[in-house]
Amino acid sequence: MNKFLIAGLLGLLTLSAQAADITLTGSGSTFVKPAMDKWADAYDKKGTGVKVTYAGGGSGTGQKNVQDGTVDFAGSDGPLSDAALAIARSKDNNILHLPVVAGAVVIIYNVPGVTNLKLDGATIANIYLGKITKWNDPAIASQNPDDKLPDADISTVHRSDGSGTTFIFTDYLSNVSADWKKNVGKATTVEWPGTGVGQSGSAGVAGQVQKTVGGIGYVELIYAANNKISYADIKNANGKYVTASLDSVSDALGTATIPADFRFSFVNAPGDTSYPISGVTWLMVPQHSKDAAKGAKLVEFLKWIYNDADAKKMAHDLNYAPIPDAVVKRVLTTIDTIK
């Protein structure tokens, strides 16, 4: 009799262990992948029995996946368009946008002898428009009086793959240059004016710039920081030259007006210490979960990301700028609406 009892108990235990092992899947922005991987790992180690698998694949893929219902959540550097959201809502599948981390786009360059370049938005726009073609152009020289700029051609490098980084960069250029806004616009891929080379990924752009004397390009702050690549100080809306860092991005985020559905942009933000070329990444979560059990586990995971001090520190250590507390409160309220 006792043996049966023990066997039964063991069986129940194994069953419950199995039942507790839930896998949540997510896909989308590669920008946020390192943070997601870290959170997933830590969350699993806590013994919750929830395994989170986050693949990359690009924000567009993530958006499609979450609309198709093939993943439980998505990461995206750009919000869903109004049209897409309308379609989702009509199918009773409203997608919530939860800002989770913020990052910056930095300008890298390869000019021999120059290590602390200063640029403003209009100049960058004109460089990429092809209007400024030499490094010793007065527009650049006037901002860098202490540097000896060579009479060399500027070779621009841009992202050829669709990318959230391009989105933030072109969003910023559209904001500071009417010319850019009219002729090029903002998107994850644009028709780049003038001559310039496209490369894949921040690694591709950085590699290209480093090999090309006189090259200029844009990459994520995290990439530049991890690979110790120097980048330019950019003049912000208040006229101050700011170095990109977690703090300057957070400062910019602090000044932003964030609507109820959390879809916003904060390039060229006001404030003395704000870094102008910054953007936020969202987690896109369906408001109605397909599977109630999974939905509940997802909500627990999300709350942990936003509440837990360790979780926040992990993101910080990986060079992600955090979302301000006031916004986090609002996000948590929104999470509560997930059923």
Place this chain on the structure above:
Amino acid sequence: MLTRYDKYRKLKSGFMSALAVFCAILVVLPLILVFFYLLKMGVSSLSWDFITQLPKPAGEEGGGMANAIVGTLELMGLALVMGVPIGLLGGIYLAEYGGGKTNAWIRFGADVLNGVPSIVWGMVGYILAVVPMGGFSAFSGGLALAFIMVPLVLRTTEEVLVLVPSGYREAASALGIPRWKITYHIVLRTAFKGIVTGVLLALGRVAGETAPILFTALGSNVWNNSIKEPIAALPIQIYYYALSSFPDQNNQAWAGALVLIILVFLLSATVRFLTSRRSKI
């Protein structure tokens, strides 16, 4: 007695032979260059840990690609089971049976399919398997890879079977052996090594494919427990790590690539070793 013309012919022959050697060197050269580049970039991350541990998140030292290695093997196995029989049997049909016109169309279709970029197969797999199943899975990954393998194996099988001299078939037929037995016992046996080459080539090809499994198997940082769950694979890991912002992960990408080509090499060598006894040629 050698005329001048004969001397010219000999010289030409020697020249062509040297050219052939030169070609061989040029063909093998990129592999050697890439191999040494991978070694240089990746050997620092290659270790027993790398092969046995699960990936660690960015920023943490160490970790490995154990699940990706097993995942790649599993996906290759699925693709093999789903794709090779169809490709093989189809190739047999083209070589042994069928009319001229039908066969011409099938051959043409296979050649066109071989030119479809692998990303499209991923899209097909997503729509046919992932969406209906409501999620990414090892099964859909294997399916997408099988799609790639079928036309490839079909064509290589056919090309090799056609070159089995018709004399073999005719002699067997004269002995009264039924057609299917001729095909199975004699023709296939003779062409066995060639067929194995074709299958290995296809396997090697799909082992390194990223786009199709990205859209179907998703990738993973943990062990896969079921054919209906997402699964890790070396090409996906390599892809993310290579383009990642973390230099430690970049190094691991190179190590992963090294492991991948060694894996395929081992596979190829093992199969060749096992089949070298059985073939007649």
Place this chain on the structure above:
Amino acid sequence: MSQTTTSPALPARAADMAEPSRLGNRLFEGLTFVSAMMIGVLFLLVAYVLIDGARLAMSQYGWEFLTNTHWNPVTDNYGALPFIFGTVVTSAIALIIAVPLSIGTAIFLTDLAPLRLRQPLTSIIEMLAAVPSVIWGLWGLFVLLPWLHDYPYTWVSKHLSGIPLVAGPIQGAGACIMSAGIIVAIMILPIVTSVSREILRSVPDLQREAAYGLGATRWEVTRIAVLSYARRGLMGAAVLGLGRALGETMAVTMVVGNSPKINASLLQPGWTLASVIANQFGEAATDIQRSVLFEIGLVLVCVTILVNIGALLLIKSIDGPGSRRA
């Protein structure tokens, strides 16, 4: 107990021959037929997925899509012509480089190489096939491109700049159509070499011996007895390589320069159909963007069909003794 010394394949009585083997034959033929027909099924699947996905773009752009040279996601102005150009040219370059090299290597492997070297060398070449596209791309970017830029391209730029085919300032450290063609050539080498080798190996020794017997030199034997016998098979190998070349994505995207422009010069950046899909699909966020990429996929399949028709016509005009049995 009857004793028969006949092999199991030979029935003891003529009457036994009739039913079982006919059934066996029918089953086998049917089975292989169904498998071969799977090609048609796969083709329909691909066509369905691509056409369905491209529907939106096709209705919006019509035939202009094929002649438009813009690629602008902001104004939703898309055209496929630069990519068609890039795909065709890079594949042509890849074939021109790879096929002679592969056949030469196959000859080496089947005729000239020391016996003990043959298998290891073959396995090494097969390893080439497993190197993932993204690694070729990165190696191409960091190793091949700088070398190409510093040596051949700079030399050509200095001495041959008059020729339009290779004109122009070398942009972006060497990323151009030529570089993409070279990388694709490297990538199709294993398949063309391996298949060529199998083809050459299957040429019956009798052919060679007969030629030797007539006093031919080594090269003449190869040319007359082996290559002409295997001509069709070798063309088949080339077509397999072509298929891979047309669809190559990741490696191309790292070295082709990613510029949607058409240039007469091979040393200018360009783009291909397959690599633009891979580049843009991950971030395509609107329905029209995705639909356009599906349409590009459709265009690629059409280009593949056209190119294969051309190859087929070429092969038909060459008739070798190693052709299909009747």
